[in-house]
Amino acid sequence: MSTLRTALLNTALTIEEQKPWPRITVDVDTWRQATLAVAAGNATLSGLWAEPGAVHMALLDDQDGALTVLTLAAPDGRFPSVGLTHPPAQRLERSIVDLYGLTADGMPDDRRWLDHDRWGVRSPLGSMSQIPANGSPYAFLKAEGPPLHQIAVGPVHAGIIEPGHFRFSANGEIIVRLEERLGYVHKGIEGLLTDTTLEAAAKVVARVSGDSTVAYSLAFARAAEAALGVGVPQRAIWLRALMAELERLANHLGDIGGICNDAAFALMLAHCGILREDVLRTAKTAFGHRLMMDRIIPGGVTDDLHDVLPIKTLTAHIRQRFPRLVELYDNTASLQNRTVSTGHLATGLARRFGAGGPIGRASGRPFDARKTPGYPPYGDLDFKMAVRDAGDVDARIWVRIDEVYESLELIEQIIDRLPPGPISYPLAPALRERRVPQAGGLANEPHDTATEGLALIEGFRGDVLVWLRMDESGRVLRGAVRDPSAFQWPLLEAAIEGNIVADFPICNKSFNCSYSGHDL
Amino acid sequence: MRRMLLEGLFRRPVTEGTPTVNDAEVDALAERLGVSAMARLGRSLSIREVDAGSCNGCELEIHALNNSYYDVERFGLRFVASPRHADVLMVTGPVTANMREGLERTYAATPAPKWVVAVGDCATGCGVFGKSYAVIGAVSDVIPVDLVIPGCPPEPIDMLKGLIDLIEASARS
Numbered sequence: 240m241s242t243l244r245t246a247l248l249n250t251a252l253t254i255e256e257q258k259p260w261p262r263i264t265v266d267v268d269t270w271r272q273a274t275l276a277v278a279a280g281n282a283t284l285s286g287l288w289a290e291p292g293a294v295h296m297a298l299l300d301d302q303d304g305a306l307t308v309l310t311l312a313a314p315d316g317r318f319p320s321v322g323l324t325h326p327p328a329q330r331l332e333r334s335i336v337d338l339y340g341l342t343a344d345g346m347p348d349d350r351r352w353l354d355h356d357r358w359g360v361r362s363p364l365g366s367m368s369q370i371p372a373n374g375s376p377y378a379f380l381k382a383e384g385p386p387l388h389q390i391a392v393g394p395v396h397a398g399i400i401e402p403g404h405f406r407f408s409a410n411g412e413i414i415v416r417l418e419e420r421l422g423y424v425h426k427g428i429e430g431l432l433t434d435t436t437l438e439a440a441a442k443v444v445a446r447v448s449g450d451s452t453v454a455y456s457l458a459f460a461r462a463a464e465a466a467l468g469v470g471v472p473q474r475a476i477w478l479r480a481l482m483a484e485l486e487r488l489a490n491h492l493g494d495i496g497g498i499c500n501d502a503a504f505a506l507m508l509a510h511c512g513i514l515r516e517d518v519l520r521t522a523k524t525a526f527g528h529r530l531m532m533d534r535i536i537p538g539g540v541t542d543d544l545h546d547v548l549p550i551k552t553l554t555a556h557i558r559q560r561f562p563r564l565v566e567l568y569d570n571t572a573s574l575q576n577r578t579v580s581t582g583h584l585a586t587g588l589a590r591r592f593g594a595g596g597p598i599g600r601a602s603g604r605p606f607d608a609r610k611t612p613g614y615p616p617y618g619d620l621d622f623k624m625a626v627r628d629a630g631d632v633d634a635r636i637w638v639r640i641d642e643v644y645e646s647l648e649l650i651e652q653i654i655d656r657l658p659p660g661p662i663s664y665p666l667a668p669a670l671r672e673r674r675v676p677q678a679g680g681l682a683n684e685p686h687d688t689a690t691e692g693l694a695l696i697e698g699f700r701g702d703v704l705v706w707l708r709m710d711e712s713g714r715v716l717r718g719a720v721r722d723p724s725a726f727q728w729p730l731l732e733a734a735i736e737g738n739i740v741a742d743f744p745i746c747n748k749s750f751n752c753s754y755s756g757h758d759l
Numbered sequence: 760m761r762r763m764l765l766e767g768l769f770r771r772p773v774t775e776g777t778p779t780v781n782d783a784e785v786d787a788l789a790e791r792l793g794v795s796a797m798a799r800l801g802r803s804l805s806i807r808e809v810d811a812g813s814c815n816g817c818e819l820e821i822h823a824l825n826n827s828y829y830d831v832e833r834f835g836l837r838f839v840a841s842p843r844h845a846d847v848l849m850v851t852g853p854v855t856a857n858m859r860e861g862l863e864r865t866y867a868a869t870p871a872p873k874w875v876v877a878v879g880d881c882a883t884g885c886g887v888f889g890k891s892y893a894v895i896g897a898v899s900d901v902i903p904v905d906l907v908i909p910g911c912p913p914e915p916i917d918m919l920k921g922l923i924d925l926i927e928a929s930a931r932s
């Protein structure tokens with residue numbers, strides 16, 4: 240990848256100011272070469288988003304975690320399809336087509352994705368034209384043959400979960416093909432991140448996927464701080480990591496219980512549910528909100544930790560109770576019978592799709608954004624990356640179990656070494672400083688001073704990407720977010736093939752993709 | 760496993776005490792709901808949850824209602840898999856354009872008498888999302904709402920209180 244990066248930088252038309260990684264504008268040929276390089280596995284596609292008249296593609300170097308963003312101007316509204324050579328890009332591309340009205344030349348799947356013909360408009364973030372909002376049928380992919388039948392599920396599911404449609408083609412009990420249709424909870428988040436205040440944008444990004452609110456707020460804050468070039472006090476950096484690990488802990492506990500519950504083993508859910516609730520209550524005591532929503536802001540955090548005791552008590556309590564649950568999982572043959580070898584995701588696919596989080600790590604893709612690219616304070620903390628190769632439901636449970644222990648470890652280290660000092664720096668003076676006239680310029684002279692920032696943060700589900708373009712006063716001109724689910728959802732379709740219909744819930748829960756994070 | 764089950768039998772329960780019910784609030788609610796119909800349901804309600812566009816934060820907290828601390832089943836509250844079995848719809852999220860029909864059809868599939876509880880700031884007033892090409896509005900812009908539980912997300916204890924008020928109101932006729 241580093242040779243690819245050098246080659247791309249050499250062919251760049253212009254290099255934009257984007258921190259901490261460059262964004263380079265390229266010509267059509269270089270764009271095509273980059274898509275071929277991604278398809279060949281020389282880099283991982285980490286994001287694909289657009290604005291009127293341009294598309295951006297983020298490439299990730301799996302080795303060092305560095306990102307490179309390529310931009311292709313599309314003045315005539317066309318760009319060469321990335322999905323043509325690299326399938327993981329297809330749904331992102333279809334979303335771009337739906338939202339901005341751009342055309343991806345050669346796009347292999349031109350069905351609308353987020354646009355269900357319900358908005359009353361086409362290309363809402365592009366040229367915006369009125370159409371009737373009467374919905375249209377979706378042409379599901381076919382699976383044909385005499386014994387095959389279809390099962391349609393959703394969008395409203397039989398549990399307390401988000402909406403989405405699943406179309407199974409089954410041969411008796413065996414699933415031959417699963418096709419997802421998503422987009423039901425599309426709320427127009429990219430539109431809400433266009434020309435708005437920093438505060439309003441922060442609130443929206445914190446609600447891209449509620450279960451990852453800490454990870455999103457952290458990614459948003461880091462992208463904004465990178466763009467504006469402002470610092471964060473040490474104590475805030477450590478408190479942010481503490482919140483992030485509490486969030487991971489709560490979600491992993493919930494998922495471990497939830498997966499076992501989908502194998503009708505309710506005892507695990509009951510016990511994991513208690514531990515999860517304990518984490519949320521501690522979060523409320525420590526930071527004033529059970530999910531720690533809106534606690535991380537650009538410049539620092541909003542709430543200081545005054546008493547470490549509840550957190551110490553929490554980790555001690557979980558350390559006492561959790562090992563017995565792990566033992567229970569490990570020793571219950573009927574449960575293992577459901578999880579081992581079920582929903583297998585091959586390593587090759589996990590790598591190709593850049594599957595983040597426990598899904599990638601359970602299929603032998605050793606990537607964790609806390610390690611690479613890494614961000615403070617994780618460089619100063621001692622923790623291991625949990626990786627397994629089996630790629631089945633069981634491996635996804637074990638990665639989460641290992642990560643529960645690692646998060647406990649991290650929380651204890653953070654509590655022991657929490658530095659003193661302020662918890663936030665006000666942004667206003669930093670912004671004023673930025674407005675000091677450059678050589679030859681006047682402070683109030685209108686000039687193009689947009690700056691951009693990018694952040695990659697490890698949430699409990701995987702790496703979250705946030706990109707922001709801001710002006711000198713700290714206003715958000717444009718923003719884009721990419722949830723780990725964007726690359727994980729298609730993999731569920733692959734993992735479920737050949738399994739029985741009755742195992743779909745357990746496979747689905749072991750992935751636990753976000754609908755809201757995907758639909759945006 | 761046997762040890763855990765036995766312990767479960769003999770340990771003190773972890774459940775919360777019942778939240779206090781404010782009589783005046785319940786009376787007002789009973790009046791608003793037209794209690795005569797509700798009397799038929801007795802002291803039990805079946806709930807169907809519908810996500811009409813939420814960020815999933817509200818779902819996490821509704822889930823928590825089922826954990827051993829809140830344990831809603833002890834109040835006769837049960838989450839059911841089909842709207843056909845439901846008395847109450849708990850709806851979250853601003854209603855997205857893409858989910859509007861799903862919500863309307865779920866409401867239509869719920870047999871009367873039925874009540875709708877809008878859960879969370881999004882469901883009660885769009886929250887941070889506001890109306891846009893993709894968002895129709897609050898739940899009450901699409902189907903009639905009987906009770907709102909604000910918060911982002913509301914804490915399980917607040918939801919529990921709202922639901923118990925609903926049961927009390929239904930038993931008061």
Ligand code: SF4
Nearest residue numbers: 813814816879880881
């Ligand atoms: S009220 Fe808050 S938690 Fe609930 S769906 Fe809306 S943003 Fe998410």
